[in-house]
Amino acid sequence: MKLIFFLIFLLTGLSGLMTVLTKDLFRSALYLGLTLFGTGLLYLFMGYDFVGWTQILVYVGGVVLLMIFTIMLARESIMRPLENTVRNPFTSGLFAILIFLLLLLVGKTFYFSPIGLEKDITFLSNLIFQSKYVIPFEILSILLLVAFMGAIILSKRD
């Protein structure tokens, strides 16, 4: 179990690294899918069954597919891969490393004790429908509808 956790951990980190470093944008999207899949598996390890499978379904099944379609649409010819050139990598890398060190410093102050949650799915539905989160949930559904209509209107050829 520990070995499997370590392997998934390594898979997530390395494919995240490859997402940023790969030249070809198509492969970058595929590596992103691998990262999101690994994160979903980590949610499963934490006992969040519903969240893990939702992550895999929505992200890997939906969002990455959408990205791949968009990348295929937004290149000038099929033969030429979409180059993903990098502009001033040293400054950005410096900023990223600084933020990493800052967050590392912040993380030193936390005390991690795995309390855990109840594994049952009903705690989520209780949280949504029997507490104060029901209005944000409904607003979120309206937001989704508006965003999808906006996307259709924007990308429609008239």
Next chain:
Amino acid sequence: MDLKALFYLSIFLFSLGLYGVLSRRNALGILISLELIFNSANLNFGLFSFAWGDPSGVLTIIFGISITALEIVVGFSIIILLFRLRRTSNADEIEILKG
């Protein structure tokens, strides 16, 4: 189940996404890196929800996943529109708003 290691993974993914957002020229690449940042934030919510026994972090993941999905949909449709107008998806060659 090593929560500290998961925290390090989360901030590692966040830094990688920040590097990608700052350094990539293509707008699609910027959106992909942004997705890494959202993912690391979601992982952090889940991890602290587990560590402190507070279930509202899990709810935030669900909300975050749906908001990320719609952000990606709108962003990609804008990029496709720009590609149709300008034949490029490089973020520094698009200057329609320049005035």
